[in-house]
Amino acid sequence: MFEPLTQTVSQLATRWGYSVHDVLTHAIQKNWPVYFHFEGLVFDVADRLRYGHDWRAASESSRLAANIEGAEHTLQRNVQHLKGLLTLTEWEDVLSEEDVRNLRIEIEGKKKLLKISTEMNEERNEARQQFHRNGALRAAPRTLQDVADHGLAAFPLKAFYPNSPAWYVPNAEAPGQLLKGRLVALEDVSLHPKTKITADDLFATMEDIKAIESEYALAAISVGTTxxxxxxxxxxxxxxxxxxxxxxxxxxxxxxxxxxxxxxxxxxxxxxxxxxxxxxxxxxxxxxxxxxxxxxxxxxxxxx
Missing domain, CATH: 1.10.10 (Arc Repressor Mutant, subunit A)
Incomplete structure (x- = not known):
């Protein structure tokens, strides 16, 4: 028989005869690694160049495109006015030849800037795709606590890389401890992103499970012999x-x-x-x- 590589927290609760709340509470207190599956983009939280939507670049591109469109519309109406095809409104001025020449130069300059901005956005989007991940991530203590207390939690926006060292340090701002490690930010780019996570989504590896059971077995033998x-x-x-x-x-x-x-x-x-x-x-x-x-x-x- 093949042994499963992982077991969910719900399965662990049945296996050990505890409630889901007890299993997750022990996981937080004992620093047991608990994982969840994620498919999407994963970035280091400090990588602001790639993490999240670049609103400034998108806004600049939109502004340049709108300015170019407006300037070309002004030129088109001025030409039609000179040909007698329409009459300008009282808020519009008739452009001289020099005004037309300067406006065309301005349009060409903005088109070059728009091209550069568009290419940079495309390069950024291509670079972001290199951070695609389809695999396990370690759940943060806040996620585990919410599932333990309420049975579910909002799908995490941040988690820890599975193989990065993680340890607890005293929390100076509030009672308790904070888990330190390689924290990453998550972006679910699927058409139907998950919004919730439950005990059935959280799991531990059989390697970790056996190590935990061995540790408790040794502790039990110590209690029994004394x-x-x-x-x-x-x-x-x-x-x-x-x-x-x-x-x-x-x-x-x-x-x-x-x-x-x-x-x-x-x-x-x-x-x-x-x-x-x-x-x-x-x-x-x-x-x-x-x-x-x-x-x-x-x-x-x-x-x-």
């Missing part, structure tokens, strides 16, 4: 999948002298209610099944 009130000699590592074998193993440990649901919950790193459910499942699997009509005949005795 707890003299419990006689469970070899506390178990929390199984990746709670199948029938795992549940039966749990029931065997529970039947040991001195073992309680509370001590097993500490050892496995899950809630007492989760242990109680798994014990009920284990006891249910021990109930004999009613014999069927053909159970005594065996496979070879059945007619085909």
């Amino acid at each position: 707890n003299t009130s419990s006689t469970v000699e070899h506390p178990s590592v929390a199984p990746r999948i709670w199948d029938e074998v795992a549940c039966q193993k749990l029931l065997t440990e529970y039947n040991a002298p001195g073992a309680t649901q509370e001590t097993l919950a500490k050892i496995y790193g899950v809630s007492r209610q989760f242990i109680a459910r798994k014990l009920t499942e284990a006891r249910g699997s021990l109930v004999p099944k009613k014999a069927g009509a053909f159970d005594g005949l065996g496979r070879g005795s059945r007619k085909k």
Whole structure:
């Protein structure tokens, strides 16, 4: 069987017997990397030359185009007036030959500037496409906290690059900590950009999940060996999948002298209610099944 490379936060909550809120809260406190998938443009937040829409360049191009159009319209009306095809309004002046010549020079100059501005915008847009990404990004603590508290969050505008070092530092402006690392700004340029993100969109890699489970398993063994009130000699590592074998193993440990649901919950790193459910499942699997009509005949005795 192939093991999945990732698991969503919702799947992790089921796997570990916790709520989504608990998983995300621990992820924030323990600095566990939690990712989400993004397809779009990704820029360093300091790269203002490429990040975001260049309103100044677009505004300058629009202004030049409008000026050129207005000047050419003025020339056209003046020519039609001189040919007797129309009469200028009281707000329009008849242009002399020198005025016409100067206006044409001005138009040609602005056309050159417009061409330069257009080429620069095209080069900028081409350069922006080199920052296209289709892959995982690490969610910021604010995103995780919003999903933990409300079940969803606005789709992030900023995140951390997955392989960049990230660490917590004290937050001087407010209680708590801030995550530091390679912060990037996101631009979703699709026709239908996502607006929300939920626990089903957030995921962790199996490599990180196994490392977390190993860490908690070692902590559980430490708790078990120093707890003299419990006689469970070899506390178990929390199984990746709670199948029938795992549940039966749990029931065997529970039947040991001195073992309680509370001590097993500490050892496995899950809630007492989760242990109680798994014990009920284990006891249910021990109930004999009613014999069927053909159970005594065996496979070879059945007619085909």
